[in-house]
Amino acid sequence: xxxxxxxxxxxxxxxxxxxxxxxxxxxxxxxxxxxxxxxxxxxxxxxxxxxxxxxxxxxxxxxxxxxxxxxxxxxxxxxxxxxxxxxxxxxxxxxxxxxxxxxxxxxxxxxxxxxxxxxxxxxxxxxxxxxxxxxxxxxxxxxxxxxxxxxxxxxxxxxxxxxxxxxxxxxxxxxxxxxxxxxxxxxxxxxxxxxxxxxxxxxxxxxxxxxxxxxxxxxxxxxxxxxxxxxxxxxxx
Amino acid sequence: xxxxxxxxxxxxxxxxxxxxxxxxxxxxxxxxxxxxxxxxxxxxxxxxxxxxxxxxxxxxxxxxxxxxxxxxxxxxxxxxxxxxxxxxxxxxxxxxxxxxxxxxxxxxxxxxxxxxxxxxxxxxxxxxxxxxxxxxxxxxxxxxxxxxxxxxxxxxxxxxxxxxxxxxxxxxxxxxxxxxxxxxxxxxxxxxxxxxxxxxxxxxxxxxxxxxxxxxxxxxxxxxxxxxxxxxxxxxx
Numbered sequence: 001x002x003x004x005x006x007x008x009x010x011x012x013x014x015x016x017x018x019x020x021x022x023x024x025x026x027x028x029x030x031x032x033x034x035x036x037x038x039x040x041x042x043x044x045x046x047x048x049x050x051x052x053x054x055x056x057x058x059x060x061x062x063x064x065x066x067x068x069x070x071x072x073x074x075x076x077x078x079x080x081x082x083x084x085x086x087x088x089x090x091x092x093x094x095x096x097x098x099x100x101x102x103x104x105x106x107x108x109x110x111x112x113x114x115x116x117x118x119x120x121x122x123x124x125x126x127x128x129x130x131x132x133x134x135x136x137x138x139x140x141x142x143x144x145x146x147x148x149x150x151x152x153x154x155x156x157x158x159x160x161x162x163x164x165x166x167x168x169x170x171x172x173x174x175x176x177x178x179x180x181x182x183x184x185x186x187x188x189x190x191x192x193x194x195x196x197x198x199x200x201x202x203x204x205x206x207x208x209x210x211x212x213x214x215x216x217x218x219x220x221x222x223x224x225x226x227x228x229x230x231x232x233x234x235x236x237x
Numbered sequence: 238x239x240x241x242x243x244x245x246x247x248x249x250x251x252x253x254x255x256x257x258x259x260x261x262x263x264x265x266x267x268x269x270x271x272x273x274x275x276x277x278x279x280x281x282x283x284x285x286x287x288x289x290x291x292x293x294x295x296x297x298x299x300x301x302x303x304x305x306x307x308x309x310x311x312x313x314x315x316x317x318x319x320x321x322x323x324x325x326x327x328x329x330x331x332x333x334x335x336x337x338x339x340x341x342x343x344x345x346x347x348x349x350x351x352x353x354x355x356x357x358x359x360x361x362x363x364x365x366x367x368x369x370x371x372x373x374x375x376x377x378x379x380x381x382x383x384x385x386x387x388x389x390x391x392x393x394x395x396x397x398x399x400x401x402x403x404x405x406x407x408x409x410x411x412x413x414x415x416x417x418x419x420x421x422x423x424x425x426x427x428x429x430x431x432x433x434x435x436x437x438x439x440x441x442x443x444x445x446x447x448x449x450x451x452x453x454x455x456x457x458x459x460x461x462x463x464x465x466x467x468x469x470x471x472x473x474x
Contacts, residue, residue, distance in 0.1 A: 070309040076356045107355035110395045114351040118344035119313045147394040154387035158347045158379045 009035040011125035012171070013116045016040050016057060016066070018050030019198045020218055021174055023057045024186035025131030028173040030061060031189050037123060038063045039116055043071040043105070049206040050197045060192055069115050073105060089211035109142035113151055113170070120168065121159045128155075129171045135178055148172050179221030194230035207235040246272040248362035249408070250353045253277050253294060253303070255287030256435045257455060258411055260294045261423035262368030265410040267298060268426050274360060275300045276353055280308040280342070286443040287434045297429055306352050310342060326448035346379035350388055350407070357405065358396045365392075366408045372415055385409050416458030431467035444472040 012034035014026045029036050038061075040054040051068060058066035109132065116128050132143040141147065152170045159168060174182050186193065198218045199208035208215050208231060222229040228237075249271035251263045266273050275298075277291040288305060295303035346369065353365050369380040378384065389407045396405065411419050423430065435455045436445035445452050445468060459466040465474075 067312050069312060070307060072307040072309075072352075073355065075304050075306060076352070076359055105355075106358035106397075107351055107392075107395055110354060110391070111348070111351040114344055114348040115309075115313070117347060118310065118342075121343035122313055141397060142395045144394065147391065150387070150391035150394045154347070154384065154391045155344075157381065157384040157387045158344055160343075160378060 009033060010127060011035050011037060011064075011120075011123055012127035012129055013037045013039055013120045013123065013125050014063070014129040015112055015116055015131065016054045016063075017131075018053035018055075018057060018196060019131075019214075020186070020193060020196045021131035021133055021182060021198075022054075023061075023131075023191050023193070023196045024182050024189075025129045025171075025173055026057065026061050026063070027186055027189035027191045029127075029129045029171070034127060034129075036061070036063045036129075037119065037125065038066040039119055040066070040068040041071045041112055041115070042068055043108070044074040047197065047200055047202050049202055049204065053195055053197045053206070056195045057192075060195060067119070071111060071115070073108070073111070076106065088213070089209070091213055091216075107142065109140075109147070110151070113155075117155050117159065117168070126166050127169050127171060129173070131174050132172055133174045133177065133179075133182065135176065145172070145175055148175070178224075179217050180224040183221050183225060183227075194234050196231065198231075206231075208232065210236075246270060247364060248272045248274060248301075248357075248360055249364035249366055250274045250276060250357045250360065250362050251300070251366040252349055252353055252368065253291045253300075254368075255290035255292075255294060255433060256368075256451075257416075257423070257430060257433045258368035258370055258419060258435075259291075260298075260368075260428050260430070260433045261419050261426075262366045262408075262410055263294065263298050263300070264423055264426035264428045266364075266366045266408070271364060271366075273298070273300045273366075274356065274362065275303040276356055277303070277305040278308045278349055278352070279305055280345070281311040284434065284437055284439050286439055286441065290432055290434045290443070293432050294429075297432060304356070308348060308352070310345070310348070313343065325450070326446070328450055328453075344379065346377075346384070347388070350392075354392050354396065354405070363403050364406050364408060366410070368411050369409055370411045370414060370416075370419065372413065382409070382412055385412070415461075416454050417461040420458050420462060420464075431471050433468065435468075443468075445469065447473075 012029045014029050014036050016022045016026055016038040038058045040051060042051055120128055134144055148170050155168045197206050198214045200212040200214050201209045219229050249266045251266050251273050253259045253263055253275040263273060275295045277288060279288055357365055371381055385407050392405045434443050435451045437449040437451050438446045456466050
């Protein structure tokens with residue numbers, strides 16, 4: 001987004017996990033003309049390879065600055081993604097869509113967005129991008145549009161930006177898209193999906209398990225476009 | 238709070254900084270009958286002695302569990318409380334009440350409440366206590382009642398608790414009290430104010446500077462009750 005009279009680019013803080021969705025959200029923010037600042041979170045996730053891929057994506061997509069914040073969720077526990085609980089495998093779509101799964105990290109997006117908000121305030125950025133998705137959302141309450149809207153309202157009361165009359169906007173370009181549509185969007189903007197990781201339980205080198213909810217949804221998305229996931233091609237091809 | 242029929246105590250997560258306000262909020266939560274879980278935040282604050290005093294308060298007030306979470310705000314910067322910026326001294330009340338001061342930590346209460354929310358969800362606690370105060374609030378936007386109300390709304394959309402029909406409640410027992418009234422409340426519940434720290438720039442042993450906004454407000458509160466702050470008595474008496 002460019003101020004028409006000044007020709008100045010506006011800043012956006014983009015949550016970047018190293019996964020398929022956030023890589024696409026970043027590409028979308030760039031294509032809207034924002035100067036992008038990427039923030040990643042080290043929360044003791046078992047899929048740590050995604051932090052490496054977040055760095056790669058930040059470099060590939062030419063962000064102004066990329067930071068990785070240590071987020072201390074292990075003490076709080078309660079999720080298969082951070083605690084010693086098995087990641088569920090080979091669930092069908094009915095199971096995925098009806099239950100809040102054990103991979104749900106309590107209040108994760110609230111914590112992540114709060115850090116993004118703090119950084120946005122320091123940078124004087126009024127825009128935050130997050131690649132949440134309500135359709136393929138795997139049962140997480142904090143991926144729903146009503147959650148995002150409530151966070152935005154709160155953010156405008158929490159910060160100097162709100163007090164001083166500007167407006168903090170939370171952008172969710174993927175919220176209504178299917179996984180296939182997200183992939184199409186990203187491919188149209190040149191996203192390198194071989195340099196992303198979505199698996200909840202990958203091998204240390206990034207090889208996806210192909211059985212967790214996230215792998216299943218991702219492969220299905222590529223299949224609907226008549227494609228093979230380039231990440232699967234890289235490790236299993 | 239006790240379920241009348243079951244005689245079971247309800248759980249509350251209490252934000253505990255080691256300062257005067259949060260020690261009072263904890264005492265209030267206990268006196269309401271909650272089983273209290275205290276959470277403190279190590280965010281690289283220069284007034285680190287307060288973390289020691291948070292531990293002391295947790296022990297004195299007999300909480301079920303106390304955790305200190307590492308909160309990585311230094312990378313984000315932007316405040317005299319975490320960055321290498323001087324803490325302002327000897328400001329008058331007009332200066333305190335009209336500007337957002339440099340001691341404001343961007344989105345701090347949003348980040349802190351987010352962690353408390355995550356822990357509450359894991360504990361299956363539906364109550365969070367925070368000792369924010371709108372009158373003596375020193376110009377911080379995230380101490381206002383409208384911020385807290387917006388956070389509560391968001392919290393109920395962010396979490397399983399909200400989805401499953403229970404309600405997460407954010408309690409702010411101090412929000413409308415003057416500093417003198419907060420102190421009166423705490424004294425009535427036996428809070429040991431000599432074992433708290435409020436100074437933004439204390440000596441390593443906890444000796445308060447007596448010149449920052451926080452010291453000035455605190456001393457004035459005790460003075461209005463015709464008392465000497467026991468903390469001042471301890472170090473300067």
